[in-house]
Amino acid sequence: MSTPAGSRATPAAQTTTPKAVVKEDAMWLQKALINRNYHDLATARERGRKIAATFVPGNLNELLMCFDFARSLPETNALQNALRKRSGKLVMEAERDGQSEDVCTYVKADIGMFLQGEVGPTGEPLPRPDVLLLSYTGCFTFMKWFELIRHKFGGETVMLHVPYQADGRIRPAMRDYVVKQLRETVIPALERISGVKFDIDRLREYLKESQKAEEDLVAVLQTAKHRPSPIDGYFGAVYYIGPIFTAFRGTPEATEYYRVLRAEIEARLRAGKGPLTPEGDHPGEKYRLVVEGPPNWTHFRDFWKMFYDEGAVVVASTYSKVGGVYDFGFRHDPARPLESLAEYCLGCYTNLNFAQRIDMICRYMDDYRADGLLVNSIKSCNSFSAGQLLILREVEKRTGRPAAFIESDLVDPRYFSAANIRNRLESYFQMIRQKRLAAGVH
Amino acid sequence: MRLADIVARCEALFEDLEFRAVREWKAAHPGAKAIGYMPIYVPREIVHAAGMLPVGLFGGGDQLEVIQGDAYYQSYICRIPRSTLELGLTRRLDCLDGMLFPSICDVIRNLSGMWQILFPDKYVKYFDVPQNYDDAVGGAFYRHELASLRDDLARLAGRPVSDDDLRGSIAAYNENRRAVRDLYAFRAARPWQAPTAEVYLVLRAGCVLPVEEHTRLVRDYLAAAEATPRPKRDNARVVLTGAFCEQPPLALIKSIERAGCYIVDDDFVLVQRWLVEDVPESGDPLDALARAFLHRSTQTSSRYDEKREDKGRTLLAQVKSRGAEGVIFAAPSFCDPALLERPMLQDVLARHGIPYTAFKYAENTGQMAPIREQAGTFADSIKLWTAA
Known part of the structure; x- marks a missing residue:
């Protein structure tokens, strides 16, 4: 569950001739940020810095910065390797080492990367973390993942258990539990490991930056309510969420990135332009979709092309909320630093219950005037995938708009069948057209 | 009781996907409720203290044809949620007044939400357990979860669940735990006398029988196994x-x-x-x-x-x-x-x-x-x- 850096320059398929990729300025800035973080990690040891690994959903980036940790996000590392066509061999390396073919391929790509010499996606070394901050938010696999890394490669795990929103709300006892863990377990452990004393005012300063970036991110994502949408809320959004879902939330660089991004997107909106695709301006918006589920990373550009070639624009997605749901009002709050970190963790998308997830999708369908819902079901990710067929049925029932289902995987290229996905998408777009004809809308 | 009769009874309970034992218990206890639970762990003491029958659900086994349940799951999801849904959608679980879904994995967690949607008239609780083992931190949270379950079940039962009720239930389950520990110790000492296929059936009987009855059953089995x-x-x-x-x-x-x-x-x-x-x-x-x-x-x-x-x-x-x-x-x-x-x-x-x-x-x-x-x-x- 994470986001790509600007890796769209990577050739998409073995048979595709690389083409010059069109990017917004903000995309170049994003690429520079993400690559800089890999360089920070590669050189952390020589600069005397400790390294923390943590997961995207429920990540406590501002807190880790209070202890001067360099930050590594293993899902991001896995997907970056996938975008660079390296994840297949990493997954198989982990399977040769004893991991089951049935389990999450993010985990296996990460283990494979350690086994194959601990080199990060950019080719620089990716040193072993000193602490594995286990933000246990909406995914049980996270727990096993860091236990596995600890077991095989060392490092200390620190658990932050985030209770599930089973009855669709954050009860005070849940928030208190998370805050108490932060105070009594997580912060003391981070102080001990880093040798840096916790300063809550430093945390407040970072959270002020987070707020600004969150405000601009929401503004960007909500431009998709317009027709035509100036952004793609799935394929494009995974670039937009990159800095804020990873090592940059709370930094002035992220604030600046989102300011630039917002200005660019609002300029596109004023110009009446559609989204920018890797091949230039979108050919014209014919279908507006909401997408549930993470994208496939191994064939990301091929996958995206299947949409824009048909004139489809994703106007909203649940995946772009996996590292934080900000569009319904939540903001990190410097006045309540630990409480708002707790509420952030509790509110991540995969920590929402089924009714909340369905409500959110239905709301997107209305607010973004979508033609339908597409579920991209990911083999690796039970947290997202288990029960998605019920989500699909419920959304169809409640909105009366058609839904479709495709299957792929995160970073295992063996599970991407382009022909199957293209066939299903073509049938789906045909279904939308027929619905429109039946309703007298052209 | 003869060993063969005990095993046959356990096997009949195991194979009964209509949950007749639960229905019979409810018929014998008018107004009483039965609460299903999934693996791995729920504090059955609280269900028992509310005067209810805890019913362990472990999927549909190899005798259940899963048709409707498969429509909700992709091929790469394990089988237990689909067969459990099948049991629910085919009304075999109508005898249950509620379901507890313990914190075990993403699939069972999501099944709790699916159950809320598919069976809106039933009580459904995702039972979260702490992954922090400090009494003052994870313990305080878990105690709150336990109290919340007690309050929910008291509402469902229409009567309070007192501390004395709970202590009585803890005693009943301690008896059961002792019996099961003895069963495991016996099998480990003389596994030829207590084949696991039988031990397993005796355990599974405890998923549908009242705890007191199951404790007697375990003791009876032990005595019969020793004597045979x-x-x-x-x-x-x-x-x-x-x-x-x-x-x-x-x-x-x-x-x-x-x-x-x-x-x-x-x-x-x-x-x-x-x-x-x-x-x-x-x-x-x-x-x-x-x-x-x-x-x-x-x-x-x-x-x-x-x-x-x-x-x-x-x-x-x-x-x-x-x-x-x-x-x-x-x-x-x-x-x-x-x-x-x-x-x-x-x-x-x-x-x-x-x-x-x-x-x-x-x-x-x-x-x-x-x-x-x-x-x-x-x-x-x-x-x-x-x-x-």
């Missing part, structure tokens, strides 16, 4: 692990035994052995249950191990205390907790020179020949190494 001489074979003594949620078909357990293995410990129906010691029967009962969970419960892959050196501690203890010669990893296909845990446990065993073998199953696995062959080869290899 059976031939001792030169089998390999193994611990079976990984089968804590979706259960293997009974034929698979029999196949392992027929292939030359005595299963001397396992993680079947773990709810009955989750708490490894008696829970104090005096003092604040919710505190007692919370402390028991935090400090006197078993280790399994759905629980966080705080330190690297904790990994495999229980499995090693099982091997040592039961005199096992090897370990069989039997995990359901697509079971994330079991399959992600497995390489770590295998590494621990390898470092201790304990042989192991591994395979996957589904609750409806029908082909036993490969399992029998693998278990037989494993047993033979153990005997060869032991002889060497």
Whole structure:
């Protein structure tokens, strides 16, 4: 569950001739940020810095910065390797080492990367973390993942258990539990490991930056309510969420990135332009979709092309909320630093219950005037995938708009069948057209 | 009671996918409620204290044809949620007034939300358990969860659930835990007298019978098993692990035994052995249950191990205390907790020179020949190494 850096320059398929990729300025800035973080990690040891690994959903980036940790996000590392066509061999390396073919391929790509010499996606070394901050938010696999890394490669795990929103709300006892863990377990452990004393005012300063970036991110994502949408809320959004879902939330660089991004997107909106695709301006918006589920990373550009070639624009997605749901009002709050970190963790998308997830999708369908819902079901990710067929049925029932289902995987290229996905998408777009004809809308 | 009669009764309960025992209990207790629960652990004491029957659901086994349940799941999801849904959608679970979904994995967690939507008239609770084992932190949260369950069930029962009710229920379950511990100790000491296929059926009977009745049943079985001489074979003594949620078909357990293995410990129906010691029967009962969970419960892959050196501690203890010669990893296909845990446990065993073998199953696995062959080869290899 994470986001790509600007890796769209990577050739998409073995048979595709690389083409010059069109990017917004903000995309170049994003690429520079993400690559800089890999360089920070590669050189952390020589600069005397400790390294923390943590997961995207429920990540406590501002807190880790209070202890001067360099930050590594293993899902991001896995997907970056996938975008660079390296994840297949990493997954198989982990399977040769004893991991089951049935389990999450993010985990296996990460283990494979350690086994194959601990080199990060950019080719620089990716040193072993000193602490594995286990933000246990909406995914049980996270727990096993860091236990596995600890077991095989060392490092200390620190658990932050985030209770599930089973009855669709954050009860005070849940928030208190998370805050108490932060105070009594997580912060003391981070102080001990880093040798840096916790300063809550430093945390407040970072959270002020987070707020600004969150405000601009929401503004960007909500431009998709317009027709035509100036952004793609799935394929494009995974670039937009990159800095804020990873090592940059709370930094002035992220604030600046989102300011630039917002200005660019609002300029596109004023110009009446559609989204920018890797091949230039979108050919014209014919279908507006909401997408549930993470994208496939191994064939990301091929996958995206299947949409824009048909004139489809994703106007909203649940995946772009996996590292934080900000569009319904939540903001990190410097006045309540630990409480708002707790509420952030509790509110991540995969920590929402089924009714909340369905409500959110239905709301997107209305607010973004979508033609339908597409579920991209990911083999690796039970947290997202288990029960998605019920989500699909419920959304169809409640909105009366058609839904479709495709299957792929995160970073295992063996599970991407382009022909199957293209066939299903073509049938789906045909279904939308027929619905429109039946309703007298052209 | 004759051994064969006890086993036959347990088998009938096991095979009954209509849950007649539950329906009969409800008929005999007008107005009383039955509450289903999924693996691995729920504090059944609270359900019992509310005057209700806790009913353990372990999927549909190999006799249930899953049709509707399959429509809700992709091919890469394990089988237990689809067969459990099948049971619900075909109204076999109408006798249940509520369902508890313990915190075990993403699939069961999501099933709790699906149940809320598909069965809106039923009580549904996702039962969260702490992964922080500090009394003041995870303990306080867990006590709150326990109190919330007690309050919910009191509302459903239409009467309060008092501390005395809870203490009485803790006592009843302590009795049951002692009986089950005795059963496991007996099987480990004389596995030829208590084959695992029978022990398993006795455990499964405890999923639908009232606890007091199940305790008597376990004691009856122990007495009958002791009194019925059976031939001792030169089998390999193994611990079976990984089968804590979706259960293997009974034929698979029999196949392992027929292939030359005595299963001397396992993680079947773990709810009955989750708490490894008696829970104090005096003092604040919710505190007692919370402390028991935090400090006197078993280790399994759905629980966080705080330190690297904790990994495999229980499995090693099982091997040592039961005199096992090897370990069989039997995990359901697509079971994330079991399959992600497995390489770590295998590494621990390898470092201790304990042989192991591994395979996957589904609750409806029908082909036993490969399992029998693998278990037989494993047993033979153990005997060869032991002889060497």
